[in-house]
Amino acid sequence: MAIYHLHAKMIGRSQGKSAVAAAAYRAAEVLHCSHQDLVFDYSRKGGVVFSNILLPENAPEWMGDREKLWNAVEHFETRKDATYAREIEVSLPLELSLEQQKELLHEYITENFTKVGMIADYSIHDVDSENPHSHIMLTLRLVVENSFGLKVREWNDKKLFTQWREQWAAVSNKHLALAGLDKKISHLSHAEQGIDLEPTTHRGYMSRGNVAILDRYQRAKEIKSRNYDRLINNPDTVLDVLTHHESVFSHHDLARFVNERTDNVDEFNEMKMAIEGCPSLVSLGKGLDGKVYYTSTRVIEQERDLIAGATRLSKSNRHQLNPQRLNPILASRTLTPEQTEAFEHIVAG
Secondary structure: OOOOOEEEEEEEHHHOOOHHHHHHHHHOOEEEEOOOOEEEEOOOOOOEEEEEEEOOOOOOHHHHOHHHHHHHHHHHOOOOOOEEEEEEEEEOOOOOOHHHHHHHHHHHHHHHOHHHOOOEEEEEEOOOOOOOEEEEEEEOEEEEOOEEEEEOHHHHOHHHHHHHHHHHHHHHHHHHHHOOOOOOOOOOOOOOOOOOOOOOOOOOOOOOOOHHHHHHHHHHHHHHHHHHHHHHHOOHHHHHHHHOOOOOEEHHHHHHHHHHOOOOHHHHHHHHHHHHOOOOEEEEEEOOOOOEEEEEHHHHHHHHHHHHHHHHHHOOOOOOOOHHHHHHHHHOOOOOHHHHHHHHHHHOO
């Protein structure tokens, strides 16, 4: 199932980071850092299936060279607490092919970053084919002629970050639709979507003596336990989650959902039985791929309402517009014959 994940962080000298090293690691390349006179060799790193650099229109060609680009970025930063780049990490829809993932990233990066002047160095990582994701390193300074200018403070605006989050969901959903997939993701939290589940946190690995990790592990375990009780007592919540972004889900989707929210076989079987016995669950039988699919009574009712509404509208002529008012509109546009025909059909009775 397509999932939503977008995380942003800064890469800077104060954290002991090197922009050149970060770029080499994410692209699985060998890059020389002139500032430290070190060679960072990550060429043996596996799982990097694609990397690319997108430039603003006014950027010189040399900035498309990864080693030259990030060495220049480091050269401009002289402060001890200097930041080199912003990194955006996103999960890619598992349902899309590599080529489709490339197209999705290209549109998202172009529309949100390079159009406003950032340089984007991005890679696709797909280590186990179950977690395809992308790392996008973004420059912080405007490109001025053949070099860099001032940093753009407006790019740090929280409202802009919120916009990037919303746009990732919107562009991803567009490309899922273009691929003919009835799937959607959302940047909204469970609470904002009306789903009665606590947001989970990554447990990490328990480490002897590390109190912070042990506390985080315990908190994550407690949240998972409370969510388990919620789902057992109200299995309708599971159907709300599984059908919130897709009208149908497979038996495999259901099993994976349960597996991610249980800790042992007994819990798995108990939750799965509770869901399969839920009156709101509707079995749709086997699809063309041989898999068993399900939906919920809520989705069925919504689809019936949509069909009824479409039927009512199809019998109405109230939307018809005066053809004489449309001629100036048509004259002001350059439309193909097919577009003209579609336009005339929409405004006709």
